[in-house]
Amino acid sequence: MPVATRVRWAVIAATSVALVATGCSSSSSSSSGTNANGVVQAWWGDPQNPLEPVNTNEVNGGAVLNMIFTGLVSYDPKTSKASNANADSITSTDQQNWTVKLKPGWKFSDGTTVTASSYVDAWNYGALVTNKQVNASFFQYVQGYNDVAPPTGAPTAQTMSGLKVVDDNTFTVALSQKFSTWPQTLGYSAYYPVPKSFFTDHAAYLNKPVGNGPYLIQSWTRSQKMQLRPNTAYSGTNKPKNGGIDLKVYTDTNAAYADLQSGNLDLDNGIPNSALKTIQTDLNGRYINEPAGIIQTISFPLYQVDWNTDNAKLVRQGISMAIDRATITKVVFTSTRTPATDWTSPVLGDAGGYKAGLCGSVCNFDAAKAKQLIQQGGGIPGGQLTISYNADGPHKEWVDAVCNSINNAMGDTKSCVGRPVGTFADFRNQVTTKQMTGAFRTGWQMDYPLIQDFLQPVYTTGASSNDSHYSNAQFDALVSKANADADVTQSVTDFQTAEKMLATDLPAIPLWYQNGTAGWSSKVSNVMLDPFSVPVYSEITVK
């Protein structure tokens, strides 16, 4: 049934999105027929939370925040490289105490000026636990975070001690640890500034959020439509090349695709799976399909004794080698996944830390070697591998395919079996309360295009998303060293050295990178997806 195809967490849910494309001036299509006032009709879904910068952790809210805000830095949609946007400079001598200087004179769309306080107040508001912002933990590296958001009990401070306003255009940030790539994280939506009206009339602000970005919200009918128009007060380099964006809410991706084909929708980045096979011909090639900053993995419960042995490492390596990633991505996903050969994502680029083949032979399909390794390791713990997944997401097909692949390699139809868990909520509950006895699906969508973000939150000891409860002191030490490196290249190299340990220990098997897809009508052109697989709305031109 088509209705069931769109499920809430279809794209890993807690997605974080941030980007305002910068300086991408080269790509303006200089064709004579473009209409600078043309409005783009674009696909959208209802945002989950109120549109506050720190309270938005999913794609739909993120897409809007991207358009109406510009942060301190922004990411190049092609190379993912971070460069200063609203910041004039972000400097530090010790990789821990940072001084942020703003470009003076930037304005919010309500006419008020963006000052250092706009940032500091916004960050303090976001971190304070009583404000209940879902992304508050993004400030965990700032000194004083534990006072405003203690794990239990009431906050002992209203503001973080690490944030200090120096003058209108300067503020300082003291971190609780060395973090050399910290400035590059600041393009994320949690770090956007807010105007005074955010605090003085919060309810009105939520009805019509105001930002400092290339667009402003002209009207918003909840659950139906949002109209965004160019913000004339915008001071950045990323001025819209169209006359505005109308975001139309769709419940069913098939309905959106029908509208796209009939010209009632110009941009559709919620392509239904059923359309993928014919989309190239349906749209005459007006289709983009490229890796996004999302990696899918299979994790193991290293907190279970029989999974935490040296022999179990061999078994995990064998399981990884038994998976025919190339065939599964092609057949099951119609090439909307790219087989993974490391634990990051191609969107980082080589300079950013992506390294094809880092995983080595462990991520290559080799049925004979796989069987040999599993037998050498004493067989699968418990005699049968279960792969748990949430049944309300689109996972059954690929889990079955992976199990098939493993069963074929082992020559035993009972080696591997999928284990559906009814809802996503229940599934995550079982994962976080350490109830897993076999393998389970995991995914990671980056918050910002940094190798740090793919490793530290997921694989360091006790990290928030370390679902396999992997713990390796050497790995932790290398991550700390990488964070303290003043030189970015050296930092990336150290992260990669740490990442190589994952290839031996295999707390999680890399499966594939998820691609971003979008189709568009003949009315628009110059459609790009940023590293977060969100369309670069401001660059779209209308005929």
Place this chain on the structure above:
Amino acid sequence: MGRFVARRLLQMIPVFLGTTALIFFMVHVLPGDPVAAMWGDKAADPAQLAAKRHQLGLDQPLLQQYVTYMGHLLTGDFGTTMGQRKVIDVISAAMPVTVRLTLMAFGVEVVFGVLIGLFAGLRRGKAFDKGTLVITLLLISIPVPVLGFLFQTVFADQLKLVTPTVQDSMNFGQLLLPAVVLGSLSLAYVARLTRTSIVENVRADYMRTAVAKGLPRRRVIGTHLLRNSMIPVITFLGTDLGALMGGAIVTESIFNVKGVGNAMYHAINQSDGATVSGFVAVLVLVFLAASLIVDLLYAVLDPRIRYA
């Protein structure tokens, strides 16, 4: 009559309390933690998790949550959604759309269903009757999604008469296509019910009397035959009205209509207890009102039925 209505209204109170309680508890026993799910695949900060849970009142014992909820409900406060919107805003945005869609679908099924049933019944065994039998059987057996996509393909993609989806959910013209799809199944039922009832009543004594009295044919059919044949049809229509108001998740999805079905689908997906319960509370009232009206109509249609 007055006492009957009063009694029925009083009966509504336990029914209302019972159904809302049932839904409230059912949503809350769904497995998993809807608050933790707001963070998706990422682990939530425990402090934030606790704060959010407290904000939504989910840290209270279930019974206390229900009492608090009902207390607020009786003062007209429907609470807030997981996404911090007022539930009443969500309901009042979705209801007008669904009311429009329902009225149109209902209109289609009543007008065409009764007319087709009447003519088929009067021409029993003739070609029209047999044709009706085949077509209604077809409509009943085609699943709604198939019919929806069929209509979408034919009228939007092929004939280009309409847009494939509804561009403005408040526009009557654009809602016509989904309304026809939505009403078609009930239309078939109404036609068959009417037809059977007509066939039965056309031989009744009072019909012979009416004809013997020399009444004009229009009056015989309009006042005597149709009125008496409507009772089973009205029973069906009453419950159907409630069902239509409850939203048509499938039809609304196919045509991207922003009605009750759509809103409920989102709320159930998020285990959003306050929103689901709020909608159900309103829908229970709609159902109860519809069934009361049906009961009262019985008395209007059939003089033999009297309520004391």
